[in-house]
Amino acid sequence: MQKIDCHRHCSRLSTDLSSLPESNNKLEIEKVLLFGHNGIGKPGFDEITWDWYLKEKDIIIPLACDFNFTQPDITYAEQSLDRGFYGFGEILLGHLGALNKRLNGIKYNDPIPLEIFNLAGQNSAFVLAHANPLFAEDFLSAIKQCHDTTFIWAHMAYDFGQHILPSISQIEKLLLENPNLYFDISFWTTDALCMISHLELLEKYSSRFIFGMDLTKNYESMQNLYYPSYNKVLSQLTLDSQHNIYYNNINTLLSRREKKILGLLH
Numbered sequence: 723m724q725k726i727d728c729h730r731h732c733s734r735l736s737t738d739l740s741s742l743p744e745s746n747n748k749l750e751i752e753k754v755l756l757f758g759h760n761g762i763g764k765p766g767f768d769e770i771t772w773d774w775y776l777k778e779k780d781i782i783i784p785l786a787c788d789f790n791f792t793q794p795d796i797t798y799a800e801q802s803l804d805r806g807f808y809g810f811g812e813i814l815l816g817h818l819g820a821l822n823k824r825l826n827g828i829k830y831n832d833p834i835p836l837e838i839f840n841l842a843g844q845n846s847a848f849v850l851a852h853a854n855p856l857f858a859e860d861f862l863s864a865i866k867q868c869h870d871t872t873f874i875w876a877h878m879a880y881d882f883g884q885h886i887l888p889s890i891s892q893i894e895k896l897l898l899e900n901p902n903l904y905f906d907i908s909f910w911t912t913d914a915l916c917m918i919s920h921l922e923l924l925e926k927y928s929s930r931f932i933f934g935m936d937l938t939k940n941y942e943s944m945q946n947l948y949y950p951s952y953n954k955v956l957s958q959l960t961l962d963s964q965h966n967i968y969y970n971n972i973n974t975l976l977s978r979r980e981k982k983i984l985g986l987l988h
Contacts, residue, residue: 723750723964723965723968723969724750724752724965724968724969725749725750725751725752725933725968725969726751726752726753726754726755726783726933726968726969726972726973726976727746727751727753727754727755727933727934727935727937728754728755728850728874728906728908728932728933728934728972729755729812729850729876729906729908729934729935729936729937730754730755730756730757730934730935730936730937730941731756731757731758731759731812731936731937731938731939732756732757732758732767732770732771732774739774739778739941741941741942742754742778742781742782742941743778743781744942745941745942745945746781748942748945749945749949752781752969753780753781753782753783753976754781754782754783755783755784755785755808755811755850755934755972756771756774756775756782756783756784756785757771757784757785757786757787757811757812757850758770758771758787758788758812759787759812759814760787760788760789760811760812760813760814760815766788767787767788768784768786768787768788768802768807771784771785771786772784772805772807783808783976784806784807784808785807785808785809785810785811785812785850786798786799786802786803786807786809786810787810787811787812787813789810789813789838791815791828791832791834791835791838792834793834795834795838796834796837796838796841799838799841799842800841803841803842803845803847806983807847808847808848808976808979808980809842809847809848809849809850809979810838810839810842810847810848810849810850811848811849811850811851811874811876812850812851812852812876813830813835813849813850813851813852814851814852815828815829815830815835815851815853815860815861829860830851830853830860830861830863830864831860831861831863831864831867835864836864836867836868839864839868839871839873840868840870840871842868842871842872843868843870843871843872844870845979845982846978846979846981846982847871847979847982848871848872848873848874848975848979849868849871849872849873849874850873850874850876850906851873851874851875851876852876852877853875853876853879854881854882854883855879855881855883855884855888858879861875862896862900865900865902865903866900868902869902870902871902872902872903872904872975873900873902873903873904874903874904874905874906874932875896875903875904875905875906876906876908876934876936877906877907877908877909877936878893878905878906878907878909878917878920878931879893879896879905880909880912880916882912885912887916887917887919887920890919890920890922890923893905893920893923894923894926894927897927897930903930904930904931904932904971904975905930905931905932906931906932906933906934907931907932907933907934907952907967908934908935908936909935909936909948909951910935910936910937910938910944910948913948913951914948914951914952914954914955915951915954915955917955918955921955921958921959924955924956924959924963924967925959925960925963928959928960928962928963928964928966928967929966929970929971930971931966931967931971932967932971932972933952933956933967933968933969933972935948935949935952956968
C-alpha cells in the first residue's frame with residue numbers, strides 16, 4: 723500500500739540518507755517529511771534538510787525548524803516559505819526533553835510563535851508539533867488562535883511522562899473542537915501497538931490521522947524493527963481508512979502547499 727511517512731528526522735546522526743530511496747521502496751513509502759530537532763539541538767538542521775531535498779526531490783518533503791522564536795525568526799519563517807519549505811516542524815516547545823534546552827520557557831501561544839504559525843496558514847503550509855500533555859493547554863491555545871493554520875499533533879498526543887495515550891474520548895473531543903487539527907501516529911520511543919485500544923477511533927476519524935514513524939537514524943533497520951507494529955494495528959482498519967492514514971490525508975496537505983508554491987493559490 724502506498725505510503726507517506728510524515729515524521730522523519732534529519733539529524734547529524736542521519737548518515738544513511740543516501741540509502742533512503744532503497745529503504746523507502748521496501749515499505750512502499752513514496753515520500754518522507756524530513757526535518758531537524760527544533761528546541762533540542764543547535765540550529766542548522768534546515769540547511770542539511772534542504773541539501774538532501776535538492777538531491778532527492780522526488781522522495782523528500784522539507785520542513786523548517788531552525789527557530790529560536792525571537793523577532794528575526796519571523797523574517798526567517800517568511801524566507802523559508804518563499805524558498806519552498808512545506809511548513810514548520812518538528813516544533814518541540816512542548817517536549818519534555820527540551821525543558822532544559824535552549825527554548826525553555828517559550829510557550830506555543832507566545833506572540834512570536836503565534837505569528838510564525840499564522841504565516842504557515844497564510845501560505846497554505848502546516849505546522850507539525852510535539853506537545854506533551856504538560857504543555858497541551860499552551861498548544862491548544864495556539865491551535866485556536868491560528869484557526870487558518872493546519873496543525874499536526876505528533877505522536878497522537880502520547881504522554882511520554884506517564885507512558886500512556888490520551889483516552890478515546892479525550893482525542894475525539896480534541897478533533898471535534900479543533901477542525902484544523904490532525905494527529906500523527908509516530909511512536910518510535912514506544913510501540914504503535916499502544917493504538918490497539920483506539921481502533922474504533924482510528925476508523926471513525928481516519929481522515930484526521932497521519933502515518934509516521936519518528937525515525938532518526940539507521941532508517942532501514944529501524945523501520946524493520948518498528949513498522950510491523952504499525953501494520954498489525956492499521957491492517958485491522960478498512961482499506962479506505964488505511965489509505966487515508968497512510969497516504970491521502972498528508973497528501974492533501976502537501977498538494978495544497980504545492981499549489982501555493984506554484985502560484986496556483988492566492
